[in-house]
Amino acid sequence: MTAFRALLKKELATLFASPLAYLALTLVMLVTALIFFDHLRIYNQILFLYASSQMGGFESDTIPDHINVRDSVFFPVLETLGITLIALIPVITMRVFAEERARGTDELLLTLQLSPGQIVLAKFTVTFGFVLLMMAGSFVYPAMATVEGGIGAEHLLAVFVGLSLHALGLASLGLACSAFSSSQLVAAVASWAVGFVLWDFAWAGAFVGEGFGRFLDAVSMHPRYGSFAEGVVRLEHIAYFAGLALVAAALARLSFDWRRVAG
C-alpha cells in the first residue's frame, strides 16, 4: 500500500512538474469561457433584437423556438468543447505510460513490490483526477453566469457531467494507447485516431443498414454524451463510459504481458 501511495504521489508530482498540465488546464478553461461567453453574447443580442422590434416581448411565442439557452448556448458549447477535448486529452495521456517505457523506468516500478494492476490503477486514478479537475475548473464560469441569469445550473450541470464523462472516455482511450507504445507521439496520434473514430459513427450511416447503424450509434461516444445536452442523465450512458474505462484499464494491464512477449 505504501508503494502504491508513493506511486500516486510520484504521478501527481510528475504531472504538475510539467508545464503541459497547466497549459491543458488553461486551454480547456479558456476555450470554455470564450465559447460560452461568445454564444451567450450572441444569444442575448438576438433576444433583445426580437424584444425591441415589433414583436412585443418575451412572454409570448414571438421568439423563434430555436433561440433558447439550450440550443443557442449549451449545444454549441458541448459540441465545440467535445471536439476540443478529442484534440487535447491525448496530449495529457500520451506520456503516462510511454514516457516510463521510453526511459525504462517501468521495469523499475515492477521491482518496487507493485503489481502491473496497481501501476495501471495508480496512473488511471491520477489521470482521471486531473481530467475531472480540468472539467470542474471549466464549469465554474458558465455555472456562475447561468445562475446569475436566474436560470439555475441544473441543466448546465448535466451538460458538464456529459462532457466530463466524454473526457474520461477519451482519457481511457489515450491511456490504453500510451500503454502500448514507447513513443509519446505515436501514443498521441493513436489516441487521436481512436478517439476520432469512436466519437461518432454517423458518417457510416450511408454505408450500413438500419440495424448495424443502430449498433454503431450505440458504440459511439457522441450520441452518448450528446444526450446530456438535453438535460437528461441516463445511467446506461454513465455505464458506457465506465465500461470504456474498464476495458482500457484491462488493455493497459495486458500491455505489460504483451511487452514481455513482443519485446
Next chain:
Amino acid sequence: MRELLGVGAIAMAFGILASFASEEPGWFALANFGVGTAALVLGALLALLRARHAGAPAFRAPLAAGVARVALALLAGVALERALAWADVRLDWSFERKFEPAPATLGVLDDLCEKGAVEAVLFRDDFDPRKRSTRILLETLAARSCLAFQERRLGDAPGEEERYGVGTSNTVIVRHLADGRPETIELVERPTEGTLYETFSLLAQREGGVLWVARGAGEGDLESGGPNGYSGLAAALATEGYALRQFVSPATTEIPDEVAAVLWIAPERAIPEEALGALDRYLRRGGRLVAWLEPGAPSGLEDLLARWGIEPASGVVVDPASAAIGGCVPGLCPLVYAYATSHPIARGLDPTRMTFFRGARTFRLRKPEIEDRLEQVALASPRSWIAPDASVLERGIPPERPPEETGDYHALVVAGRYVRDGREARIAAFGDSQLASNHDLRALFNLDLVVNAVHWATAREPAITLRPKVAVSGRMQFPIPIQNTFTRFQSLGLLLPELLLIAGALVWVRTRSA
C-alpha cells in the same frame, strides 16, 4: 509495420472526414477507406508475425489471462450498460422537466390505447441534432404507454415518405389503429410534447360536448387568426374535444339544455334583453357559462352576472407588482399573484406558473342564495388597486395611485356554483378577454387557466391539467444579463486561466534552469 498502421489511420481519418463533410460516401471517402483498410490489415498481419513467438508455452498463460481480463471487462461493461438501458433509469435535469410527460399527454395516450394500437415513426437525418430530443421524448412516452416507437432514416422509405408527405428531418408520423375503424394518421413537423399532445387529442376524438359561442354584439371572433382574434382558442378547445357552434345573440330566444356551455367573449355592445333572458333561463335549468369581460365595455352581461352574485366592478385593476411585460404599461397588465389552488380551475397552477392579463377588471362576490358557492380563483397582488377610469388603458401612461388607496387583493377570475331545482349551474368569469386572444393565449400559463375554466364549467374536471407547451417554454428564452456575465467572464473566465498559465510558465522556467 508502424508506417503501414500510420498510413492506414491517416487514410481512414480522411475518409471519415470526407463522409462527415459531404454527408454521403463520395469517391474520395471510398478511396481513402480502401487504402486505409488495406494498410491497417497489412500492418496488423505484420504485427502478428512479429509476435509469433507469443504462442510459446511460457508466454501463453500470462497473455491468455490478460486477454481474458479484457474480454471480462468488455462483457461486464456491456452487461451493465444493457441492464441499465433495460431498467431505463434516468434523471431529468432539463429546464422545467421537459422529458417528464404532463398528465394531459399520458391521459390522452391512455384514451388512444384503450381504443387500439398507437405507433409513432420518427423520420430523421443522421446529422440532425434535433432527433436526440425527439427520440428521448418518444422513448419516454413509449415507456409510459402503449405507444410503439420506431425510427426511419430520411430517404430509406421513399414510398412511405411520399404517402405521408414527409418532407424534412425530425418529422413524426402518428398512426392509430383503432379496433373496427380505418387507420388514422397525423403528421407532426415540429415535434414537442405539446404538438404531440395535440395530435394525440385529434386522433382520440374525445367528446367534450357542444359549446355555443356568442356573436352579434361585437364579441371576439373565433375565426380571426390575427393577434386580436380567437382562432387559437377555438383550435385549443377543438383539441380538447369540444364542438364549437356560433350563435347570433340578437336572434336567440332560447338556449337548448344539450349545450355543454355558453362562451361569451368580450361583448362590446348591448346584448338584447331576449338573449340575456334566454341565457338566464338556461342557467336556471343547470346551464353553464364562461364569460370574458373587458373593462369599460358595458353590454348587459354585467347585470346578469350580478344577479348570479358576480358583480363586475367598473374601472381597471392597477397592480404595481407587475412590470412592463409584453409592451404593456407597468401595472396595467397584472400577473396573477395567487391562485385558489383548491379550486379545479387553478389545478396545477402556482405563483411560479404565471398567467398574464392585458388590462383587467375585478369582481365582487355576493351569494344570491346561502347554498351557492362563489370563489375567487385568481388574484392580483395585495398592492393592486382600482383606477376608476378605464380610459387609462388607452392613454399608455401608468396612473397615479391616490393617497387613500392602500391596495388589496383583487379577483381577476371568479367561479360560482348554484343549485336550482336540483340542477347545478356553473359560471366562470374572467376580468379580461385579451388573455384568451391569439396574442396572449399561449403566453405563460394562460392557455391552461382558460381551458381549465371551460373544463370546469362543463363538469369535465378529470380533463383539467396543465398542458404541455407547444413551443419552447418561456424560461428557456429569458435573457442572461450580459453586464453581470461580462464581469464574471473577466474574473472567472479569464483571470483563472491566466493565473494557471503563469504557474505553468514558472514551472517551465524552473524545469529548464534545473
